[in-house]
Amino acid sequence: MLRGFLAAISTLTFLSLGALAQDDHWPYMTLLTAPFTPPQLEVKKTGLTDPGYIFIGPRGNQPSGVAALIYDDDGNLVYQGPPDVSANFKVQRVFNQNVVTFWAGEMMFLGFGYGTVHILDNTYTEIYTVVLTGNFISPDGLPRDSYIDLHESHVTKRNTLLVTAYNVTQFDLTPIGGGVDQYMLDSLFFEIDIATNEIVYSWSALEHIQEIPLEQSKQDLVDEYGTLEMPWDGYHINSVELVDEGYIISLRHYWSSYYIHTNGTVMWRLSGEKGVGDFEIDDDAVFSWQHDIRVRNQTNDGMIMDLFNNANRPLETTAPTTGLSLAVDLVNRKVTTLRSLNDEDDVIHAISQGNYQLMSEQTNHVFMSYGSTSKVKEFDANNNVVLTAQFGDEGAVASYRGYKCQWKATPAWKPAVVVERNLNSATVLMSWNGATEYDNWAIYTASSLESTDHTFITSVKRTGFETAADVHNLRSPYFQVVARKGNIPLSSIIVPVS
Known part of the structure; x- marks a missing residue:
């Protein structure tokens, strides 16, 4: 059973590129104006949705579909980024401007990664690149240019970036039945100045072994783990949130959030297991194997804590996966459930x-991505599902996180155009990867690539990612194709007719 569990961990939990599922049944887009084959987003709306675009980074499908992707909530592709394994693709705010950020790098089969965080402005120009260097040890012994882990890349109000990292460390594991000189993964987080890449704060779980004992981990140590190549992952940090006088972190393998003071001290533990930690929780606040702990409305007396309650891991189906919003009473050390989100018509067990x-x-409204299950859902204020979208076969495709964000972008690059000529007519196919602000295309004749003397032929409404227009009675050797918002031109390109 243990060996089966380990196999499930390396294939299901992570769905890395090293273990790609052949997702042959799911439909993919075929485009003529772009070398993309992203998955079709199947959308079902059952109520009024909030405005925004859907941001995902699928893994597990064919390599050409692995990239940062934006769709509208009708399922139309808006943007495909470079073909890199990506995570945490979303809109954030840096130096008072909206940007898109994403982690890209190498995902290890052990459930973490090494990579870089990219920050792009509303033309998709990279304006900041955040890296983490240092004396890290990897399971394969190879050095990396950057050691930022995939789990977290969260921008703070002080224009810093919170990131996680994993470091292979030799440690005494006799308290949990291991050897005196075995290997485990230390969970660390860093706060990095975005403009300078300077580390302004760092914290290591292993440096606080007295406050977070290894014996409290829910992750068993078994024979296959404890070596340099297969270190034991006792903590598994997966989110970091900046709060007054410190940070709130999520340790998945402890079923807990911890408040870390700026001096590094662990101030309290909020566990999803009744009778454990420093808080009394109500029956609906029970959680396990959680992700994405976020804090808002913080005061001296309390806060609201939101989290994704997986409640499952491979070969262990405990309960349906839910989204929880909890009122945390810091004075009386009590936790009360405000919301528990679950689609009873589509129960999901996200491992x-x-x-x-x-x-x-x-x-x-709340948007939830189900991680290892290839679905996202939007819930309204009454906890009703108003949108469900799927981007791959269940169990074959994952997106570490998924978001719905408002976003406006006018790309630095020009539109792409393909002309299919047929005697005296042609079909003009047009797209503008990443553009959100245009709503129609105008087509003009042009006598040369440098021509400024153009004659209007036709205009067509934007339809999805790629729009087609039929043009007849061709008399000029070139077309000028213009992306417009109403009658306002945003970008144009001149292409040959044949």
């Missing part, structure tokens, strides 16, 4: 990954 996103405090 890993996932997130909970409060989209707006005005509408109280």
Whole structure:
């Protein structure tokens, strides 16, 4: 049974590129104007949704579909990024401007990664690149250019980036039945200045072994683990949140959040297991194997804590995966459930990954990505599902997190155009990867690539990612194709007719 569990961990929990499932049944887009074959996003709406685009980073499908992807909530592709394994693709705010951020790098089969965080402006120009260097040890012994882990890349209000990292460390594991000189993964987090890449804060779980004893980990140590190549992952940090006088972290393998003071001290533990930690929790606040702990409305007396409650891991189906919003009473050390989100018509058991996103405090809509299950859902203020979208066969495709964000972008690059000529007519196919602000295309004749003397032929409404227009009675050797918002031109390109 243990060997079966380990196999499930390396294939299901992570769904890395090293263990790609052949997802032959799911439909993929075929485009003429771009070398993309992203998965079709199948969308079902059952109510009024909040505005925004869907941001995902699928893994497990064919390599050409592995990239940071944006769709509208009708399922139309809006943007495909470079073909890199990505995570945490979303809109954040840096130096008072909206940007898109994502982690890209190498995902290890052990359930963490090494990579870089990319920050792009609204033209998709990279304006900051955040890396983490240092004396890290990897399971394969190879050095990396950057050691930022895939689990977290969260921008703070002080224009810093919170990231996680994993370091192979030789340690005495006799308290949990291991050897005196075995190997485990230390869970670390860093706060990095975005403009300078300077580390402004760092914290190591192993440096606080007295406050977070190894014996409290829910992750068993078995024979296959404890070596340099297969270190034991006792902690598994997967989110970091900046709060007053410190940080809130999530340790998945402890079923807990911890408040870390700026001096490094562990101030309290909020466990999802009744009778454990420093808080009394109600029956609906029970959680396990969680991800994406976020804090809002913090005061001296309390806070609201949102989290994605996996409640499962491979070969262990405990309960349906839920999204939880908890009122945390810091004075009386009590936790009361405010919301528990679950689609009773589509019960999901997400064995890993996932997130909970409060989209707006005005509408109280929540967007949830189900991580290892290839679905995202939007819930309204009454906890009703108003949108479900799927991007791959269940069990074959994952997205570490998924978000719904408002976003406006006008790419630095020009539109792409393909002309299919047929005697005296042609079909003009047009797309503009990543553009959100245009709504129609105008086509003009042009006598040369440098021509400024153009004659209007036709205009067509934007339809999805790629729009087609039929043109007849061709008399000029070139077309000028213009992406417009109403009658306002945003970008144009001149292409030959044949």
